[in-house]
Amino acid sequence: MSENMLTLQKVTVDFSGFKAINELDFQVAPNNVHFVIGPNGAGKTTLLDCICGKSRATSGAILLHGKKDLTKRSEEKIVHQGIARKFQAPSIFHKLTVMENLEIAMKQKKRLFAMMKAKWTKTEKQSIHDMLDLIDLIEEKDELAGTLAHGQKQWLEIAMVLVQEPDIVLLDEPIAGMSKKERDKTGELITKIAEDRAVLIVEHDMDFVKSYADIVTVMHEGQVLFEGSMDEVQNDPKVREVYLGRKVEEDADNTGA
Numbered sequence: 001m002s003e004n005m006l007t008l009q010k011v012t013v014d015f016s017g018f019k020a021i022n023e024l025d026f027q028v029a030p031n032n033v034h035f036v037i038g039p040n041g042a043g044k045t046t047l048l049d050c051i052c053g054k055s056r057a058t059s060g061a062i063l064l065h066g067k068k069d070l071t072k073r074s075e076e077k078i079v080h081q082g083i084a085r086k087f088q089a090p091s092i093f094h095k096l097t098v099m100e101n102l103e104i105a106m107k108q109k110k111r112l113f114a115m116m117k118a119k120w121t122k123t124e125k126q127s128i129h130d131m132l133d134l135i136d137l138i139e140e141k142d143e144l145a146g147t148l149a150h151g152q153k154q155w156l157e158i159a160m161v162l163v164q165e166p167d168i169v170l171l172d173e174p175i176a177g178m179s180k181k182e183r184d185k186t187g188e189l190i191t192k193i194a195e196d197r198a199v200l201i202v203e204h205d206m207d208f209v210k211s212y213a214d215i216v217t218v219m220h221e222g223q224v225l226f227e228g229s230m231d232e233v234q235n236d237p238k239v240r241e242v243y244l245g246r247k248v249e250e251d252a253d254n255t256g257a
């Protein structure tokens with residue numbers, strides 16, 4: 001059995017007495033597309049925040065490859081150690097080309113000394129080309145990033161995360177605002193990404209989760225309510241009671257059904 005890549009042991013995130021995450025035990029295994037779902041306020045974003053160092057765990061440990069407790073490390077250090085996050089809103093440089101955006105991401109990975117040498121190595125050039133190929137933006141490489149379609153901007157940002165060669169990629173609602181075609185393409189991209197690393201995704205769109213999940217964790221009140229395949233999740237009475245049952249009604253209200 002493969003060793004877990006990331007392990008959270010009794011992690012608590014306490015905001016002035018309110019525990020958004022409460023003694024959470026949680027694992028992410030390599031090569032898994034791992035979704036986190038749950039009602040509003042369940043602690044999903046806080047989970048990503050404390051893994052990437054944006055919020056601090058008040059107690060507990062976060063271990064990468066069974067060692068290196070990340071709870072005291074800076075966000076920058078955590079990225080260097082192999083965990084990279086893409087936030088919901090794209091933060092690409094609109095006035096730079098697609099290629100230049102990827103080059104900037106690549107430079108962030110290089111250490112200052114290496115950066116001063118300036119020239120790209122053959123391997124780095126190949127890596128940028130592979131990324132453009134992966135996100136299907138080779139033809140658009142010289143276009144300004146600001147002119148790309150919404151989905152293409154999101155894929156570019158995913159590629160900017162990937163050139164940093166993370167072991168784990170964290171994604172926050174990656175398909176928000178996308179067309180059906182863009183969603184399908186994003187799902188395929190995520191599946192490919194997970195061939196070499198783990199992908200942990202917070203998502204509200206259950207059809208998307210169902211199509212691409214290897215494993216689904218349902219959170220509720222800062223803890224794991226249930227974990228398993230999407231079929232198991234959908235058939236679990238506790239999950240239906242606190243989340244999926246309510247969600248079906250909410251989604252129907254939102255679409256006016």
Ligand SMILES: Nc1ncnc2c1ncn2[C@@H]1O[C@H](COP(=O)(O)OP(=O)(O)OP(=O)(O)O)[C@@H](O)[C@H]1O
Nearest residue numbers: 015018019020038039040041042043044045046047
């Ligand atoms: N910085 C903060 N200070 C105080 N409370 C916070 C802070 N960040 C989050 N919370 C609270 O922690 C709880 C969990 O929030 P979180 O954003 O992690 O939930 P979520 O599951 O991602 O919800 P949603 O699906 O609505 O995004 C919420 O009650 C939220 O109000």
